[in-house]
Amino acid sequence: MPVPVRLPRRVCLGAAAAALLATAPFAASVSASSLPPPTRPALSIKVDNGTMSSKAKQVHTYTVLLRNLGSTDLRDISLTESLPSGVALLDAGGGSAVVWPDTQVTWTVDLPAGQQLVRTVEARVDRLPTGNGVASTACARIGDSTVPVVCSTDVDQLPAKVADTAGLTTTTVLGGVVAALTAAGAGAWYFVRRRRAAAVAAAD
Numbered sequence: 001m002p003v004p005v006r007l008p009r010r011v012c013l014g015a016a017a018a019a020l021l022a023t024a025p026f027a028a029s030v031s032a033s034s035l036p037p038p039t040r041p042a043l044s045i046k047v048d049n050g051t052m053s054s055k056a057k058q059v060h061t062y063t064v065l066l067r068n069l070g071s072t073d074l075r076d077i078s079l080t081e082s083l084p085s086g087v088a089l090l091d092a093g094g095g096s097a098v099v100w101p102d103t104q105v106t107w108t109v110d111l112p113a114g115q116q117l118v119r120t121v122e123a124r125v126d127r128l129p130t131g132n133g134v135a136s137t138a139c140a141r142i143g144d145s146t147v148p149v150v151c152s153t154d155v156d157q158l159p160a161k162v163a164d165t166a167g168l169t170t171t172t173v174l175g176g177v178v179a180a181l182t183a184a185g186a187g188a189w190y191f192v193r194r195r196r197a198a199a200v201a202a203a204d
Contacts (some may be wrong), residue, residue: 041070041074041149043150050063052157054157056125057124058124060122062136066109068113071113073110073112074113080107087123090122090123093121093122094119133158
């Protein structure tokens, strides 16, 4: 029957410490490599005014819908709605809002996990832009960050501008038609007169 060998307590502690030191770099490397990469907050946003076209003096109500799709409550969200040049802000609803400048509205909100919130902006198109549409953009940022997490843009098409660049009016167009008809009549009368003169000369 083998006889158990008892090592001194000091030797046992030293061996355990050596084993821990030998595996420490491996454990540290595994922990570092297993860390998940930084993730962005799971937010979604949508802005819509319920129409696809816009004209001068038209009033739009933009509805901003922000959702927290993640499992973490989010605080100090800066929700911003920006209006294009020529569009005047009339009202901002759904909580305390800060307007700066006149075409930008900002709310600071908290959004629990799995929840959503709605904010509205009422605006009037005082002057049509020079581009192809009227665009309004909503963005959400977290805390003091200047980089938006999510953004959404609503674009309304402008009405066709018929004969606007040439400065033509209805009266001008009608006047041109009358002038063209008059010129055509004068040309026909001149042609008939020449034929009559030629016929008289041939008869003589």
